[in-house]
Amino acid sequence: MDEKKICVLGVGGAGCRVVAALAGRAGKGKGPSLAAVSTDRRTLEAVALAHKVRIGQALTRGLGAGGDVALGRRAAEADGELIRGLVEGMELVLVVAGLGGGTGTGAAPVILDAAQAAGAMTLGFVTLPFPFEGEQRTAAAAAGVDALRSRTDTLVVVPNERLVDSVRKTRVDQAFTKADQALGIGLRGIWKLLTQPGYLNLDFADLRRVTAGGTCGFAYGEGKGRDRAKEALESLLKNPLVDGGRILGAARSLVVSLSGGADLALREVGEVMQGIARAAPGGEVVMGTIVEPVAHDKLTIVVLPVSGPRERTAAPAPGARAAEAPGAGQDAAVREPGARALKKSGGRRRPEQTKLGFQTTKGRFKGIEPTIHAGEDIDIPTFIRRGITIDK
Amino acid sequence: MPVPPVVALEIGSTKVIALVGERRDDGHIMITGMGEGPSTGVRKGEIIDFDNAVVCARSALGMAEETAKVAIREVYLAVSGGHIRSQVHRGTVPVSGRGGEILREDVEQVMDVARAVNLPADRDVLHTICQQFTIDDEQRVIQPEGMEGSRLSLDMLVLHGVRTRLRNMINVAKNVPMDIADVTFSGLCSALSVLTPEQKKSGALVVDLGGGTTDYVAYAGNVVALAGAAAVGGDHVTNDIALGFNVPTSRAEKVKREWGSALPGDGEPDKTVKLPPEVGFAGRTIALQALNTVIHARADETLGIVSARLEEAGLGRQFGAGVVLTGGGARLRGMQELAERVFGLPCTIGKPRNVSGLATATEGAEYATASGLVQYGFRNTAAAGGGFWGKVMRRLIPY
Numbered sequence: 151m152d153e154k155k156i157c158v159l160g161v162g163g164a165g166c167r168v169v170a171a172l173a174g175r176a177g178k179g180k181g182p183s184l185a186a187v188s189t190d191r192r193t194l195e196a197v198a199l200a201h202k203v204r205i206g207q208a209l210t211r212g213l214g215a216g217g218d219v220a221l222g223r224r225a226a227e228a229d230g231e232l233i234r235g236l237v238e239g240m241e242l243v244l245v246v247a248g249l250g251g252g253t254g255t256g257a258a259p260v261i262l263d264a265a266q267a268a269g270a271m272t273l274g275f276v277t278l279p280f281p282f283e284g285e286q287r288t289a290a291a292a293a294g295v296d297a298l299r300s301r302t303d304t305l306v307v308v309p310n311e312r313l314v315d316s317v318r319k320t321r322v323d324q325a326f327t328k329a330d331q332a333l334g335i336g337l338r339g340i341w342k343l344l345t346q347p348g349y350l351n352l353d354f355a356d357l358r359r360v361t362a363g364g365t366c367g368f369a370y371g372e373g374k375g376r377d378r379a380k381e382a383l384e385s386l387l388k389n390p391l392v393d394g395g396r397i398l399g400a401a402r403s404l405v406v407s408l409s410g411g412a413d414l415a416l417r418e419v420g421e422v423m424q425g426i427a428r429a430a431p432g433g434e435v436v437m438g439t440i441v442e443p444v445a446h447d448k449l450t451i452v453v454l455p456v457s458g459p460r461e462r463t464a465a466p467a468p469g470a471r472a473a474e475a476p477g478a479g480q481d482a483a484v485r486e487p488g489a490r491a492l493k494k495s496g497g498r499r500r501p502e503q504t505k506l507g508f509q510t511t512k513g514r515f516k517g518i519e520p521t522i523h524a525g526e527d528i529d530i531p532t533f534i535r536r537g538i539t540i541d542k
Numbered sequence: 543m544p545v546p547p548v549v550a551l552e553i554g555s556t557k558v559i560a561l562v563g564e565r566r567d568d569g570h571i572m573i574t575g576m577g578e579g580p581s582t583g584v585r586k587g588e589i590i591d592f593d594n595a596v597v598c599a600r601s602a603l604g605m606a607e608e609t610a611k612v613a614i615r616e617v618y619l620a621v622s623g624g625h626i627r628s629q630v631h632r633g634t635v636p637v638s639g640r641g642g643e644i645l646r647e648d649v650e651q652v653m654d655v656a657r658a659v660n661l662p663a664d665r666d667v668l669h670t671i672c673q674q675f676t677i678d679d680e681q682r683v684i685q686p687e688g689m690e691g692s693r694l695s696l697d698m699l700v701l702h703g704v705r706t707r708l709r710n711m712i713n714v715a716k717n718v719p720m721d722i723a724d725v726t727f728s729g730l731c732s733a734l735s736v737l738t739p740e741q742k743k744s745g746a747l748v749v750d751l752g753g754g755t756t757d758y759v760a761y762a763g764n765v766v767a768l769a770g771a772a773a774v775g776g777d778h779v780t781n782d783i784a785l786g787f788n789v790p791t792s793r794a795e796k797v798k799r800e801w802g803s804a805l806p807g808d809g810e811p812d813k814t815v816k817l818p819p820e821v822g823f824a825g826r827t828i829a830l831q832a833l834n835t836v837i838h839a840r841a842d843e844t845l846g847i848v849s850a851r852l853e854e855a856g857l858g859r860q861f862g863a864g865v866v867l868t869g870g871g872a873r874l875r876g877m878q879e880l881a882e883r884v885f886g887l888p889c890t891i892g893k894p895r896n897v898s899g900l901a902t903a904t905e906g907a908e909y910a911t912a913s914g915l916v917q918y919g920f921r922n923t924a925a926a927g928g929g930f931w932g933k934v935m936r937r938l939i940p941y
Contacts, residue, residue, distance in 0.1 A: 285883055289842075514781045514791060518585055521624055521773040523847055528774055531782035532839040540786060540832040 155241035156182035156341060161258050162222070163193045163214065164248025164277060164330070170197035171334040182244075182341060185236055187261065189225045189253045190214035203236060205229040205257060215252025219290055220524040222256020230264070237265040242344065242354055243272050245302075246337060248310075250279035250287030255294035262301035271354055274302040275337055275368075278309045280325065297537045299365070303358045306340075306366040306454060308333065312391045332391075336368045339452025343407040343438045352407070352438025360403045360436045366454040367397055378410075378449040379418040383425040386451050395429045401455035403434035411446030414439070422451055430455075547574065547610070548919030551603065551617040551715060552728060552912045553595060555584045555754025555777055556870070558602040559909065560617070562610035563897065563916035571917060573899030575610020577602035586773040587622040587755035589710040592717075600718045609900075616721040618919040620728040620911050621668070621711045622755045624773025625704040628766075630673065631659040634695040642690045644677070649687050649694070656698035666705045668727050673697040673765040699766050701727055724922055728911040729757030729769055735914030736868050736892030736907075737761065744862030747885070748892065749848055750910060751871025753777045757911075758848045760857055768855045772847045776871045779840045786836045790823050798874075803834045804841040805876035834876075841877065845884040864888035870908035 160169030166186035173184050185201040188194050191212035194202045204212070206225020215222040226233060237243050243265035247254035258274070265272050276298065279287040298305055313329040343352055371386025373379060387395050398404065408414075408422055419439060426435060433455075512520075515529035522528070526535060533540060550561045562575035579602045583595030607614050633656030639645040657670045675683050677691035686694055708725065715722055732750040742761045750757040753776045760768040779802075784794035801815050809830045819825030852858065864887040867877060872891050881889040893905060894913040 286886075289883075512781075513785045514777060515585070518590060521586060523772070523774075524850075528843070529778070529781075531785050531836070532778075532843045533782060533786060533836045536839055536843075538835060538839060540829075540835055 154183070155239070156244070156345065157236065157240050157242075158182055158184050158244040158246060158337070158341060159187055159236060159261060160185070160197075160199075161187045161245055161247040161261060162251055162254025163188065163190065164251075164326075165246040165254055165258075166193050166197045166199075167330050168246050168248075168333045168337065170199050171330055172337050173199055182345065187233075187236070187253075187257065188214070189222065189257075203229075203232055205232060205253075215256060217250075217287070217290075218252045219256040219294070222252040222254070223260055224256075224525060225253065226257035226260035230260075233261055233264045234268070237261070237268045237270060240265065240268060240270045243270045244275060244337070244341060245272065246275045246333075248277045248279070249291035249294040250283060251290075255290055255297075258294070259297045259301055262298065266301065271358065272302045272304075273340070273354075273357075274298045274305040275333070275340070276305070276307055277313075277329065277333065278307065278311075280310045282322075293536055293538075295365075296539075300537065303354075304361040304366060306336070306368050308336070308368045308391070312393070332370070333368075335370050335372075335450070336452055339370065339407045339409065339440075339450065340454070342409060342440045342442070343452075352405070352436060356436055356438075357405060360405055360434065361454070361456050364402065364456040366405070366456050367391065367401075369397070369453045369455065371451045373449045374447060378447070379421040382449045382451045383422055386426075386453065387429060392429075392453075392455070397455050397457075398426070398430040398433075398453070401430055401433050401457055403436065403456045404430055405454040405456070406435060406437040407440065407452040408437065408449070409440035409442065409445055409452075410449045412441060412443055413446060414441055414449070418449065422449075426451075426453070545920070545923060547612055548723075548916050548923065549603075549606065549614050549617045550620065550731075550912045550915035550919060551599065551720070552620040552915065553584055553589075553599055553711060553714060554581055554752060554911075555587055555775065556752075557581050557908075558598045559912040560599075560602040560606035560614075561909075561912045561916050562606050562612060562614070563899075563920070565920050571897045571920060573897055573913070573916065575606045575608070575612065576900050577605030577607070577609070579605070583714075585754060585777070586624060586775070587752070587771065588707055588773075589714055592710070592714060595714045596717045599714055603718060603720070614720070616723045617715060618723050618915050618922075619712065619715050619725045620731055620915050621703070621708055621725055622728040622752070622757055622771045623703060623707055624755065624771055625707055626668065626701065626727055626729075626769075626771045627703075628699050628701045628769045629659070630767075631656055631698050631700050632695055633658070633698065634693055637690075637692055637694055642692055644686045644689050644691060644694055646687055649675075652694050652696045653698075656696040657700070659698075659700045661700075661702055664704055664706070665702045666708060667700055667702050668708070668725065669699075669701040669730065671699040671701070671766050673699055673767070674763075699769070701730075701769055703727075723919065726915060726918055727757070727769060727771075728752075728755075728915075729759045729771060730766075731912075731914030731918055732757060732868050732892075732910040733759040733761070733766075733914070734917055735894045735896075735910045736866055737863075738895070741863035741866065745860050746863035747848075747852070747861050747865045747887070749845070749865060749867050749881070750869040751776060751844075751867060751874075751877070752869045752911075753871075756844055756848060756871070757869075758851065760852065760855075760861070762857060762860050768852065768857055770851060772844070772851075774844050774847065776874075778844070779837055779871075779874075782836050782840050783833065787826065787828050787833070789817060789826065789828075790820075793817055793820075793823065797828065797833065798837065801830060801833060802837045803875040804838055804880040806831070806835050806838040808834055808876055837874070838876075838880070841874065841880055842884065845881055849884055859887065861887055864890065866890055866892040868892040868907045868910040870906075872907045 160166040187203045189206045189210045247258045249255045278291045313332045369391035371382045373381030520527040547564045552559045558581045560577040583591035635652045675686045676695040733748040745762045748759045755771045757771045780795045784791045813830040814827045
């Protein structure tokens with residue numbers, strides 16, 4: 151895939167920081183276009199990125215969304231033009247966000263909608279808050295994941311808690327810094343996989359096929375020197391992100407990205423893959439390698455374990471079709487999850503869009519003046535507007 | 543001379559209630575008659591079918607007359623609706639007494655000035671509630687008469703609503719036919735009914751979860767700091783269930799009451815609820831988890847709206863007595879715990895206090911408004927003779 155057709159957008163405070171850290175490691179002038187998107191002026195000032203976009207200026211006046219998801223969403227909607235400009239002409243859009251707050255959780259779905267409307271494939275890379283951040287953020291993050299599922303071809307969800315070896319012994323500010331660093335490694339592993347040459351290539355269509363319908367976790371390991379393959383494997387299995395190897399074992403499939411220098415030997419690749427196969431017998435493993443001179447003497451493994459899709463039994467009741475952007479207005483078009491035609495691998499495809507007959511979803515409140523709150527017609531069932539699918 | 547009975551009329555979205563109350567010599571209030579019936583002409587707290595609403599009101603009042611054995615001519619009317627809001631207006635007057643003594647005329651004048659709020663042309667004032675007096679912008683007092691200062695200010699909470707919508711409700715009652723003694727915001731009645739003086743002093747948020755609306759009244763610093771209503775209620779929960787699972791509204795209501803919980807994880811993971819077939823409905827089985835997921839989403843959003851209104855008003859967390867839930871919706875399992883999560887405050891269920899008599903009318907949370915309205919009616923009657931209280935709660939809508 152042409153690197154120029156990929157963009158990585160950090161949305162909200164956490165997202166912007168992670169993408170900025172990514173820029174630091176990537177070196178100047180190379181790599182996909184990176185951008186930071188936020189409502190908060192200070193967040194944008196603090197990140198060392200060339201491309202910064204402030205949304206919702208009229209609504210928040212340069213302050214953050216303050217944990218208000220609806221405000222984050224409205225801010226993104228208010229600057230639809232800016233966002234469309236960001237994703238125009240892109241083939242793959244990666245959205246990075248920390249869920250639970252206002253901008254990341256609220257604006258990410260809007261941005262992904264724009265990306266899909268522009269014909270791009272989409273990948274979401276999001277974190278869930280630490281438990282100490284409180285119940286409200288945890289709940290908002292869970293709702294955020296639901297909203298993103300139908301808007302991404304591949305969704306990687308990482309609980310912050312798992313990024314830190316021992317939360318008890320870590321200071322709060324250290325916890326967040328460590329989390330950002332780990333995420334940077336993971337993100338880099340993924341986009342390099344899709345753009346850099348290596349021995350074994352993996353393209354986005356493969357990624358999408360393997361991850362379709364499920365949710366990805368994320369884990370990594372690093373090794374150096376002669377025994378780097380062994381070291382990297384051990385480091386991977388010790389990483390709290392795999393919970394002692396359990397997460398690998400429970401995955402239905404694994405996407406593995408192996409990166410090393412020009413001296414990366416096929417033997418080492420084999421060693422790593424055998425180790426992973428031992429940890430995850432029965433799971434489908436899809437692998438790609440990346441060779442970069444700058445990684446000389448080092449070996450990095452990034453794994454995306456894919457866990458099974460959520461159970462969907464009967465089709466939803468007529469008029470109760472899910473996957474609406476939280477807060478979309480009465481005339482918004484709605485995307486049917488799974489109703490997308492996949493064309494050639496790596497090519498553009500347009501999602502089918504259906505217009506939901508809103509009169510039928512109002513039942514008892516049909517024909518009566520709607521109750522409007524935060525720009526939404528809340529007579530429409532909440533579970534529909536929040537994009538929650540219900541198992542029946 | 544005995545105090546005449548007070549009749550409270552609440553024309554809600556789910557039911558119409560008429561309560562007849564009498565005050566004994568010791569001051570205690572007894573409910574002596576009750577009429578109740580389904581409400582078919584009201585949705586989200588507002589009249590959508592005038593004739594139907596009149597018929598329902600007439601029927602409930604007829605029942606109340608029979609049980610109380612009195613002829614009812616005049617009612618106190620409770621109103622609600624998403625259009626009802628509050629704002630604080632401050633009035634200031636120079637002190638006119640010699641040597642800076644605050645005279646009665648100063649108090650009366652500052653009340654008039656504080657009441658003179660500029661509302662949009664389509665709105666009428668429902669209530670003006672004194673919050674507190676301030677002398678020279680620094681000293682807060684309850685009764686300033688006789689004290690010294692150069693400027694006297696009064697913060698007044700003004701509750702207002704859209705004129706035409708208020709008139710619709712008033713006209714329904716008038717067409718029964720009835721005389722209207724007074725019109726009150728139902729949230730205030732509920733607060734009057736369920737809060738103890740201690741709760742008011744520590745600060746409390748009353749949330750009345752009705753069928754058509756969710757009313758809220760916040761007490762902070764022992765004064766009413768905020769009041770209003772959102773046009774979303776228990777009927778929305780029922781509607782979400784009906785649409786989500788494709789079942790008739792009446793069955794949705796039943797399954798909500800029997801099995802529903804506001805907590806998504808409540809109940810055994812694989813439990814299902816069977817809805818037997820009936821005319822026009824083939825019957826179906828619903829997963830309990832799915833049911834509660836739908837209920838939770840709506841309940842969470844509704845409480846979130848009240849929470850957002852609090853934040854907008856800058857009221858945050860100053861409620862020592864926490865949240866008091868009342869109204870029919872307070873009976874929903876898990877609602878208390880959900881409210882604690884949403885507001886981050888301890889939460890209790892409030893039931894009618896200070897009235898006795900017909901057991902049903904005095905015990906259920908869904909009677910909080912009507913029972914509070916009876917109490918309000920007696921206070922108003924006492925105040926009709928003037929006095930400080932009368933001036934505080936003077937009604938302003940001519941009818």
